[in-house]
Amino acid sequence: MKTILSRLSYLIFSLLLCANAAAAWQLGMQEPASEMAATQQFLNEFVMWIIVIIGIGVFGIMFYSIVRHRKDKGYKAANFHENTLVEIIWTAVPMFIIIGMALPATSAIIDYKNTSSPDLTVKVTGIQWKWEYDYLDKDVAFYSQLSTAPEEIGGKYYGSDATANPQSDHYLLEVDNEMVVPVGKKVRLLLTAADVIHAWWVPQLGVKQDAIPGVVRDAWFEANRPGVYRGQCAELCGKNHGFMPIVVRAVPEDEFNAWIVEQGGKVAASDEAPNYVGADTTAATAEDAAPVEWTMEVAMQQGETAYNTYCAACHQANGEGLLPAFPALKNSKIALGDIAEHIDIVINGKAGTSMAAFSYLSASDLAAIITYERNAWGNDTGDLIAPEDIKK
Amino acid sequence: MDVTLPNEGHHDTSHDDHHGKPSGFRAVAWHYLTTTNHKDIGTLYLWFAFIMFLSGGIMALLIRAELFQPGLQLVEPEFFNQLTTMHGLVMVFGAIMPAFTGFANWQVPLMIGASDMAFARLNLWSFWLLPMAALLLIGSFFTPSGATAAGWTLYAPLSTQQGVGMDMAIFAIHLMGISSIMGAINIITTIINMRAPDMPMMRMPLFIWTWLITAFLLIAVMPVLAGAVTMLLTDRHFGTTFFNAAGGGDPVLYQHIFWFFGHPEVYIMALPAFGIVSSVIPAFARKPLFGYTSMVYATGSIALLSFIVWAHHMFTVGLPVTGILFFMYATMIIAVPTGVKVFNWVATMWQGSMTFETPMLFAIGFIVLFTVGGFTGLVLSIAPLDVQLQDTYYVVAHFHYVLVAGSLFSLFAGVYFWIPKWTGRMYNETLGKAHFWLSMIFFNVTFFVQHFLGLAGMPRRIPDYALQFADFNMVSSIGAFGFGLSQLLFLYVVIDCIRNGKPVSEKRVWEGADSLEWDLPTPAPYHSFHTPPKLKWDGQRPVIAD
Numbered sequence: 033m034k035t036i037l038s039r040l041s042y043l044i045f046s047l048l049l050c051a052n053a054a055a056a057w058q059l060g061m062q063e064p065a066s067e068m069a070a071t072q073q074f075l076n077e078f079v080m081w082i083i084v085i086i087g088i089g090v091f092g093i094m095f096y097s098i099v100r101h102r103k104d105k106g107y108k109a110a111n112f113h114e115n116t117l118v119e120i121i122w123t124a125v126p127m128f129i130i131i132g133m134a135l136p137a138t139s140a141i142i143d144y145k146n147t148s149s150p151d152l153t154v155k156v157t158g159i160q161w162k163w164e165y166d167y168l169d170k171d172v173a174f175y176s177q178l179s180t181a182p183e184e185i186g187g188k189y190y191g192s193d194a195t196a197n198p199q200s201d202h203y204l205l206e207v208d209n210e211m212v213v214p215v216g217k218k219v220r221l222l223l224t225a226a227d228v229i230h231a232w233w234v235p236q237l238g239v240k241q242d243a244i245p246g247v248v249r250d251a252w253f254e255a256n257r258p259g260v261y262r263g264q265c266a267e268l269c270g271k272n273h274g275f276m277p278i279v280v281r282a283v284p285e286d287e288f289n290a291w292i293v294e295q296g297g298k299v300a301a302s303d304e305a306p307n308y309v310g311a312d313t314t315a316a317t318a319e320d321a322a323p324v325e326w327t328m329e330v331a332m333q334q335g336e337t338a339y340n341t342y343c344a345a346c347h348q349a350n351g352e353g354l355l356p357a358f359p360a361l362k363n364s365k366i367a368l369g370d371i372a373e374h375i376d377i378v379i380n381g382k383a384g385t386s387m388a389a390f391s392y393l394s395a396s397d398l399a400a401i402i403t404y405e406r407n408a409w410g411n412d413t414g415d416l417i418a419p420e421d422i423k424k
Numbered sequence: 425m426d427v428t429l430p431n432e433g434h435h436d437t438s439h440d441d442h443h444g445k446p447s448g449f450r451a452v453a454w455h456y457l458t459t460t461n462h463k464d465i466g467t468l469y470l471w472f473a474f475i476m477f478l479s480g481g482i483m484a485l486l487i488r489a490e491l492f493q494p495g496l497q498l499v500e501p502e503f504f505n506q507l508t509t510m511h512g513l514v515m516v517f518g519a520i521m522p523a524f525t526g527f528a529n530w531q532v533p534l535m536i537g538a539s540d541m542a543f544a545r546l547n548l549w550s551f552w553l554l555p556m557a558a559l560l561l562i563g564s565f566f567t568p569s570g571a572t573a574a575g576w577t578l579y580a581p582l583s584t585q586q587g588v589g590m591d592m593a594i595f596a597i598h599l600m601g602i603s604s605i606m607g608a609i610n611i612i613t614t615i616i617n618m619r620a621p622d623m624p625m626m627r628m629p630l631f632i633w634t635w636l637i638t639a640f641l642l643i644a645v646m647p648v649l650a651g652a653v654t655m656l657l658t659d660r661h662f663g664t665t666f667f668n669a670a671g672g673g674d675p676v677l678y679q680h681i682f683w684f685f686g687h688p689e690v691y692i693m694a695l696p697a698f699g700i701v702s703s704v705i706p707a708f709a710r711k712p713l714f715g716y717t718s719m720v721y722a723t724g725s726i727a728l729l730s731f732i733v734w735a736h737h738m739f740t741v742g743l744p745v746t747g748i749l750f751f752m753y754a755t756m757i758i759a760v761p762t763g764v765k766v767f768n769w770v771a772t773m774w775q776g777s778m779t780f781e782t783p784m785l786f787a788i789g790f791i792v793l794f795t796v797g798g799f800t801g802l803v804l805s806i807a808p809l810d811v812q813l814q815d816t817y818y819v820v821a822h823f824h825y826v827l828v829a830g831s832l833f834s835l836f837a838g839v840y841f842w843i844p845k846w847t848g849r850m851y852n853e854t855l856g857k858a859h860f861w862l863s864m865i866f867f868n869v870t871f872f873v874q875h876f877l878g879l880a881g882m883p884r885r886i887p888d889y890a891l892q893f894a895d896f897n898m899v900s901s902i903g904a905f906g907f908g909l910s911q912l913l914f915l916y917v918v919i920d921c922i923r924n925g926k927p928v929s930e931k932r933v934w935e936g937a938d939s940l941e942w943d944l945p946t947p948a949p950y951h952s953f954h955t956p957p958k959l960k961w962d963g964q965r966p967v968i969a970d
Contacts (some may be wrong), residue, residue: 034908049741052655056891056892056894056895057876057896058876058879059876059879059890060876060879060880060881061812061881068808069812070577071808072808072809072811073810073814075801075806075809076809076812076879079802079803079806080803083799083803084464084804085798085902086797087796087799090766090770090793090795091792093770093774094770094773094788094792096774097770097773097778098773098778098788101709101773101774101776101777102777102778102779102780103777103778103779104779105777107713107775107777107778108777109710109776109777109936110711110774110775110776111711111712112714112715112771112775113711113713113714113715113716114710114714114715114716114718115771118771119715119718119764122762122763122767123760123763124571124765126759126760127830129761130756130757130759130760133756133802133806134752137752137807137809138749138752140807141745141748141749141752141807141808142745143808144807144808145744145745145748159912164931179918184495184901185496185888186495186497187496188496188497188498188500189496189500189501189888191500192570195495195497196494196495196496196497197495198494198888198891202890202892203494203891204889205889205890209926227581227585228582228585229579229580229581229582229675231815231850232816233739233883235812235839235881237969238811238812239811240740240811240814240815241740241742242740242741242742243743244669244675244676244742245581245669245675246668246674246675247669247672247674247675247676247742248526249742250742251742252429263881264881264886264898265883266577266740266814266815266816267815268574268575268582268885270502270505270573270582270585270814271501271502271505271573272503273883273886274501274883274886274887274888274889287556296542296844301797302960313964323766329525355568355569356569356585356586356587356588357585357591362678365969380701386585408711409684423427423581
């Protein structure tokens with residue numbers, strides 16, 4: 033039945049349905065890259081056909097009546113107003129149809145919720161507005177955030193009057209660090225969040241699970257072919273909810289192992305603290321080693337870039353923040369006050385607020401950001417913080 | 425015996441030409457501030473609802489204007505979130521619910537032979553709380569941090585991150601909740617206590633039945649919502665941690681409480697719509713409502729089931745598999761009584777002698793599109809499939825089919841159906857039909873394509889989207905502006921009817937209309953029944969016996 037139904041759907045919708053991940057004028061779901069996603073697509077088509085058939089029946093009778101039983105055609109009204117047999121039939125028949133739909137749905141959801149015996153476990157943390165991936169047994173952890181240039185999205189995104197110019201192929205669905213997973217392996221996700229509720233969703237892999245602060249939930253997926261699968265945060269999580277995409281790259285197992293090694297992780301299990309990788313540390317290593325003199329100009333330049341990457345989403349590019357959750361840095365007590373306190377709050381965050389700990393950034397990025405915050409937007413303290421001043 | 429005492433003057437120049445006409449702005453304002461007449465209060469409710477409908481509509485058009493093309497052109501993301509949040513709150517609590525209460529005020533006493541609502545002053549108070557709540561809600565846009573941007577569901581802990589606009593929304597919800605509860609008590613008491621003795625429960629018009637059941641739903645769940653937002657308030661300001669895991673609370677608890685309110689709320693906005701449609705269809709089919717008894721039981725079953733399906737809004741929150749199965753099955757079962765209703769309406773039309781004036785068109789539009797919304801509801805009830813569709817545009821399309829093509833279309837049907845009885849004047853049929861066809865076409869242009877966006881993977885509540893979603897979003901935005909502008913035509917038709925409409929004087933304005941108000945003079949006298957009328961029954965039709 034499954035194959036007949038899907039063939040029938042494809043026969044009728046083949047000109048309209050696109051087989052791509054997602055394309056313009058697409059009418060159906062994205063092409064499945066996991067068995068779960070394929071099951072969901074089947075269920076969608078299965079239920080769709082049932083409701084189309086019921087709809088044709090009910091509306092057909094109604095429109096026949098609208099055409100035939102009109103006063104202007106001289107039709108005289110009948111006067112019946114009940115029929116027990118008919119009423120029993122149209123109560124009972126839908127019951128059976130519903131049971132028919134519930135059966136495949138039940139087995140699918142039992143499978144969906146079965147997170148046992150994974151081949152790989154990754155802890156995923158939703159943070160306003162990025163994702164953190166921690167490969168628990170592999171010593172690999174990193175942050176992943178939107179890599180579409182703000183200029184494409186437009187000035188409304190970062191507080192200027194620049195015009196939007198969306199053009200990149202994966203506009204809003206591209207990240208700096210992709211999540212890499214092995215093909216054909218059951219990947220279990222442990223999901224949580226740092227601030228508000230987010231939801232991790234990749235349509236082609238058939239998984240969507242809320243990430244809830246203070247709670248760990250799990251979910252699983254298994255990519256059945258190599259490829260890049262894109263998704264987005266699916267639970268409203270504040271200002272940049274629309275700008276925290278998810279990108280999963282599924283590769284053969286040996287490529288995956290090579291990637292882990294490349295990231296400085298271990299292919300075998302380890303209980304050491306994770307080693308943060310990605311743009312942050314690679315940039316840090318390069319710059320810490322570079323023989324560039326640490327001047328105000330260098331620090332401000334590096335600081336502006338790093339600030340716009342890590343801080344501006346909340347505190348805004350103009351330093352004016354976004355009340356009430358995100359205070360201004362311009363003219364703020366922290367940015368104009370004691371240097372040690374300023375360093376402390378950036379490295380360790382502030383409990384009970386949205387201010388996250390940024391200890392994972394390199395010393396030179398941290399020094400540059402703090403220097404920038406103390407000297408930009410009219411905060412002319414003249415303080416130059418050196419990477420050596422940063423003691424984590 | 426003349427029980428109706430139509431002793432008021434039958435001038436048809438104005439709807440409040442009694443006790444000496446209030447003239448001049450101050451007199452009219454004072455009249456409406458102090459009136460305890462159910463008809464005047466009903467009128468206040470309806471105009472208030474329409475003003476809120478236009479306000480929420482402007483927010484919707486700003487949203488659709490931003491989504492017209494990819495990239496951020498008009499609004500900042502934070503303001504976009506404020507718009508989606510306030511659009512939802514204003515439409516649900518400001519437009520749809522008060523509009524149905526307005527219908528209850530006008531119609532309940534007329535349909536059951538009561539002199540007025542049971543608690544006339546309470547009735548006035550219920551109404552005047554609403555403009556205060558609306559001031560708080562709309563006013564919150566002008567606070568430094570803007571209106572709340574946490575979504576109309578106000579999920580914690582995002583809602584604890586908001587500014588003072590959130591507190592204003594919480595107090596507005598408190599006020600609207602008190603108003604709804606008082607209104608519900610009033611409606612229940614009126615129906616149970618003040619019904620004409622000759623009208624047994626099982627002969628009440630279905631509109632009365634649906635509102636009676638709706639009123640019980642309101643009393644059951646509005647306090648639950650009030651509790652949820654009060655817990656938010658204390659979490660925000662008084663150090664409690666109901667929804668904060670760090671203090672031993674649970675963010676998911678908020679969702680359980682909210683949706684325990686939220687699902688019955690869906691039926692609060694749907695059952696009175698069923699009532700209106702069940703009045704309109706038999707009138708224009710000139711044939712009694714099919715399956716009256718099963719309609720009553722179906723309404724009751726839907727109301728009871730609505731209390732045990734709330735977690736289908738939470739299939740991706742991480743419920744245990746047994747929990748998901750329970751809520752999935754319970755949700756699917758709702759399709760049965762809902763299906764019975766649709767079948768009954770179609771059977772009422774079957775072999776009728778139908779004409780298609782504007783109320784009938786909106787009622788048929790309601791049946792078709794509400795059924796489509798019901799179908800997508802069935803799709804969404806399939807838990808493994810809902811995992812893909814939760815929080816996407818598929819859901820947005822689904823609930824707009826239920827609430828716009830459902831509740832709103834039924835309200836339009838009701839206005840066109842009863843406005844001759846209310847004003848003694850007939851609306852312009854050509855313009856009314858134009859309003860229907862424009863609404864029908866643009867509604868579908870706006871919302872049908874959103875199913876495709878959701879299936880293709882576009883999340884809801886995002887101010888900007890990936891490029892493959894661009895085409896359907898443009899179509900949807902064009903439809904939205906067409907739909908919004910069409911509603912100005914409705915405003916014109918109503919004002920034109922009140923001011924210049926052709927006077928009608930026959931009691932039974934519509935040939936097939938059969939409930940009690942159609943045996944009253946047209947326009948309905950300011951005080952319709954001084955004493956309970958004696959009724960004779962002509963089949964399903966009550967006739968005032970003199």
